Amino acid sequence: MSKTQTNLKSLSQIAVTGAFLAICAQIAVPAPVPFTMQTFGIFTALKLLGGKKGTVSIFIYILLGAFGAPVFASFRGGGGVLAGPTGGYIAGFLITGLLYLAFEKICKNSISKNIVLAAGLALCYLFGTVWYAHVLGSRGETVIFTQALLTCVVPYLIPDALKLALSEVLCRRLKKISYFKN
Numbered sequence: 001m002s003k004t005q006t007n008l009k010s011l012s013q014i015a016v017t018g019a020f021l022a023i024c025a026q027i028a029v030p031a032p033v034p035f036t037m038q039t040f041g042i043f044t045a046l047k048l049l050g051g052k053k054g055t056v057s058i059f060i061y062i063l064l065g066a067f068g069a070p071v072f073a074s075f076r077g078g079g080g081v082l083a084g085p086t087g088g089y090i091a092g093f094l095i096t097g098l099l100y101l102a103f104e105k106i107c108k109n110s111i112s113k114n115i116v117l118a119a120g121l122a123l124c125y126l127f128g129t130v131w132y133a134h135v136l137g138s139r140g141e142t143v144i145f146t147q148a149l150l151t152c153v154v155p156y157l158i159p160d161a162l163k164l165a166l167s168e169v170l171c172r173r174l175k176k177i178s179y180f181k182n
Helices: 002-025 038-066 081-083 087-106 109-139 144-153 154-174
Strands: none
Touching: 002 038, 038 081, 038 087, 038 109, 038 154, 081 087, 087 109, 109 144, 109 154, 144 154
8 A cells, every 4th residue: 555545544544533433422311421422432443543543533523523513422512512511521532542642552452452541531530520620610619529520430430341342342343344454
């Protein structure tokens, strides 16, 4: 494959994965922090494309949403979403990608890669919960950090673990398709 073809393939993979993230965001159950398939999309993007292209895909997804494209949960977009209570979790997706990128080369198997993704998700939870408490606090609401964790993290632990496992199954199958082979 020529360099031009490789670049076009990479760009199309990033674009398709960004669209996949937007679709995953729309599969949502309303809650204070919506229960969506976004984390599934993040895990899948990073496992399929690798740290560099996966993180670029996440960044473009967030950038599109920041500029108003309705790619976030419930077809929302704009800077107000990122500045709102759940914006820290969206920014945390990029933290997950950057952590995966940093450790990808030393992760030699699926188990170690899933551990890094789980650690990235933990950082996403932490950043998002601090942001959630900060935003609500700036609105005059009293938010205790442990209360925010109980609201915004604890209900999502098992579903996110299941999404990580489901992503593993999907990626193993998709990597057999030439489009996703490196």
